Amino acid sequence: MAHRIAVRPLRRSITRLLQQAKPTSVQNPPNSSRNYVSDMRKEAFEGNILRLLGNHIQYELDYFPPSQPIPEFNSFVVGEGPGEQWITLKKKFGETEEINIDVTMFDASVPAKKPGGVVTGDDVQLHITMIVSVCKGEGGDVLEFICSA
Incomplete structure (x- = not known):
């Protein structure tokens, strides 16, 4: 963490x-x-x-010493290296499917607009990216999508 x-x-x-x-x-x-x-x-x-x-x-x-990394979240195995900006969740589904989720920490920020439409440098909106891959067996089909928010 x-x-x-x-x-x-x-x-x-x-x-x-x-x-x-x-x-x-x-x-x-x-x-x-x-x-x-x-x-x-x-x-x-x-x-x-x-x-x-x-x-x-x-x-x-x-x-505030660093807490111990969490090895599992629900049924996903958590992969997080010290100093890395990515967290990886992996899960085997059934006998042949594998699900990988890669999520960035905050990879960017943009100035946030106030209700009156005024942009100030004090308030920012943070940006993250998430990549989800679902693989069907060795050499099988791969479904991958990218989400940014």
Whole structure:
């Protein structure tokens, strides 16, 4: 099972850092060391972001350790590798049929529209993909369909 990372505190921290990294309205003379200073700011900003991300990930791992994978769900065998974005469910049906279901974690997101038709970056709709395959024996017919939502 994938870790759940606390996004809201992370979002607040990143927003605060972005506000600190905004350039000031003071104009620099043309021959100043602006590039050097902006590169230093960028490196410091990236360092802060990486440190914050590392701290949040470590916190999640320390206080919410990963649960043991579930080997079976109903009559399906669950296949999930650590760090993978796919979960596979397999089941043998009858003597010759095999059912495979491959599902992504969230593989994309799009901005969600508010009731007034306004699109904001804060709310997103998550996207998943599911592929179902039904095989009839060795070398037999295969029925496969893809669902996206």
